[in-house]
Amino acid sequence: MHPRDIGLDTMSSPIRNAFLPHYLYIPLQQHIGSPAEAVVAPGDVVSRGDVIGKASGYVSVNIHTPLPGKVIAVQDHVTATADRVPTVVIEVEGRFSLKGQVSRQTDAWKSLSRDEIISRMKEHGLVGMGGATFPMHVKYSVPADKKITTLLVNAVECEPFLSADNRLVIEHGEDLVTGIEIALKALGVNRAIIGFEADMPEAVARMRGLVANRSNIEVLVFPVKYPQGAEKQLVKAATGLEVPSGGLPLDIGVVVSNAGSLVALKEAVVDNKPLFERIVTVTGDAVEKPGNYKIAIGTRVADVLAEVGLKKKPARIIIGGPMMGLAQYSDQVPVTKGTSGILVLSARRAAVYRHRPCVRCGKCMTVCPMGLVPLLLVSRVELGMDDEAKKHGLLDCIECGCCSAVCPSERHLSQAIKLGKLRHVAKKREAAGD
Amino acid sequence: MIKYASDDLVVSAAPHVRTRLRVPLVMWVVSATLLPAIAWAGYVFGPWVLVVTAAAVLAAVVTELAITLLLRRPQTVSDGSAFLTGLLVACNMPATGWGVLPLYVPVVASIFAIAVAKHAFGGLGQNWINPALAGRIFVFFAWLPAMTGGWAGSPAFDVVSSATPLNLLKFQSGMMQDGLQAGSQAVLGMRLAPSHGDLFLGLTPGCIGEISAAALLLGGLILILLRIVNWEIPLTYIASTALFSWIFGGLAMTGQAPSFFTGDPLYHVLSGGLMLGAFYMATDWVTTPVSFGGRIVFALGCGILTVLIRLTGSNVEGVSFAIVLMNITVPLIERMFVPRRFGTSEGRAA
Secondary structure, three states: OOOOOOOOOOOOOOEEEOOOOOEEEEEOOOOOOOOOEEOOOOOOEEOOOOEEEEOOOOOOOOEEOOOOEEEEEEEEEEOOOOOEEEEEEEEEOOOOOOOOOOOOOOOHHHHOOHHHHHHHHHHOOOEOOOOOOOEHHHHHOOOOOOOOOEEEEEOOOOOOOOOHHHHHHHHOHHHHHHHHHHHHHHHOOOOEEEEEEOOOHHHHHHHHHHOOOOOOEEEEEEOOOOOOOOHHHHHHHHHOOOOOOOOOHHHHOEEEEEHHHHHHHHHHHOOOOOOOEEEEEEEOOOEOOOEEEEEEOOOEHHHHHHHHOEOOOEEEEEEOOOOOOEEEOOOOOEOOOOOOEEEEEEOOOOOOOOOOOOOOOOHHHHHOOOOOOHHHHHHHHHOOOHHHHHHOOHHHOOOOOHHHHHOOOOOOHHHHHHHHHHHHHHHHHHHOOO | OOOOOHHHOOOOOOOOOOOOOOHHHHHHHHHHHHHHHHHHHHHHHOOHHHHHHHHHHHHHHHHHHHHHHHOOOOOOHHHOHHHHHHHHHHHOOEOOOOOOOOOHHHHHHHHHHHHHHHHHHOOOOOOOOOHHHHHHHHHHHHOHHHHHOOOOOEOOOOEOOOOOHHHHHHHHOOOOOOOOOHHHHOOOOOOOOOOHHHHHHOOOOOEOOOOOHHHHHHHHHHHHHOOOOOOHHHHHHHHHHHHHHHHHHHHHOOOOOOOOOOOOHHHHHHOOOHHHHHHHHOOOOOOOOOOHHHHHHHHHHHHHHHHHHHHHOOOOOOHHHHHHHHHHHHHHHHHHOOOOOOOOOOOOOO
16 A cells, blocks of 8 residues: 655654753663563663663673663663563763764774674664564574575665654665675675665665675665565565565575664674664654654653654654554653654544444455455454464464555454454463463 | 643554545445436436435435434444435436336335345345345336336437337347336337437436436546546446447347347447446445455456346346346355465465
């Protein structure tokens, strides 16, 4: 589907540094896997880039503080996923050290081995920044039985209204190229494809210029279409291959990384800078100064909104984009490594939908990028026929939201499918005796 | 800075934005595009057409209201579906002179459409048969003379009160054997079949909503442009009707040696309820396949059955029966066109 631009364009908004907040709420779990363990206690003084949470186990990464200050508490706090997560609260004070401040272009990293690069990923807290927040060192530790041929760089904005990746490529193109080279070395492959959407001409031109003399990095431009930035759809567009149902891109020899993650990789490896801040698109019809902001991780949404200003009363605060983002009940949630956007909608834009009866128009089926028939799938979920729902592809759903978005009966299709998936996971846990 | 509280925040699952096309909007827009055809019929055949239309719509809306009240279901009159069903029932009533078609005919047709075809099966979205066509067929067999006699001439134009274009075709073909069209036999021979131009403009006797191919074509094109109606069903239906009537139409003609490829496709396309059926009945979301391939098969079946009934059946008109017969096959057609799931070889191409 092609969601129309609704006047929330931030494509040409340069990245601005956000103000520094007085307090940081840094969750110890910002990634898929096990939470980091706090290594600071109330009263400790920390400086910029210090580790405050240590990775616990293999699928886990370190957490760092973006600003100097004093730890005042380690307590449970709300996050975008609505869980109560152990969180380090820091009162910002003191002076910046230079650590991680200077962006450089050097070739010193070329002496690092693959293993050294991969351990740097874990140490510096790198995760997939497109939203899934899967620890990067796990993705790049490819099992011996998988043969990787291609690194696919996702520079397609994952959602409408978001433009952080676009600005990142325009303003940090060299860093991205270096990040790609580091990633290629970590994977031991020589071929990279950077995927763009046709509505990002400035970024495409910038990247084409930068890789003109590199034959192993290819720039591809795909039609504007949601969900073009979804992993499986992007792999299909770039390579013509489909990730098998239930499989991963590495099953067909591809590793996909978001452009933001690779810039973070460059900063970690070359500049020795941990992942403690990120670019966030802040937009929505209630926002006075929409744009792309570099925000310190741990900054609460309330502080961000105080800076960007509100021109209308917010009715919905969404972390992420309009199609897959999570609506929040509190503005106290902090920005984390996976926060690509903050969308603030007024009551006019935040309608509540009515879930009328299905009239079998078939539009949900036409837009489904996974070849599912949502109208049939959802009727099975609603009747509690979970096994039937699985036969209709319940677990193949990527939760892009297209089916709900086009439904003329305002049905909660995507929402029902998500419910079915949650029920499936709960049953599996129960069966495993968890 | 605007003040707000946590209570102001609405929490819901994604997606948070939707396209603007909504079922009530669709129903009202479809209804609006039918009005030119009905207004034209009113102008050509006189005001009784409008009285019949009002009766059908009123009966449909009142039935809908009564059933939702009785069953304590949410009120659904404002979604426009009952209004549209009433309009489509009216379109399927013969255009007659003042007081000729008894008003109980459209009223009963609308009641049957809403109460039996729609709500007995669970209401909007659950019916397997097109409600308006179910209503039409019910009263067609209940009051055959009223439904097939008394075609109006036009006070406004030189339209002779006579048989419908398809009646004429069938009489000319000499295949009218069972005397069902008794009311029309009297005029046999009085008038030759109308010209293509008369058919296109609706200057021919017929049902209220089917006489003017031009008005229906216009309404149908608007619906296709608005993406309310798909293009594949009307195109396939009309094209296949043209094709098969061209191939086989000549077999049924008298006064010449029966031969293939001598039919008059344009006459078949412009006459009877084909335009109404192709754009407004066979495209009903609820009772037609959801897949592209399924829609092609469905529309092809409609075309074949329409020509078959017109050329060899005892009824002169085949569109409503063809569509209803194909409605029955929809679940089977759907099974042939399960889309291929991404990353699997299951299912077939959509």
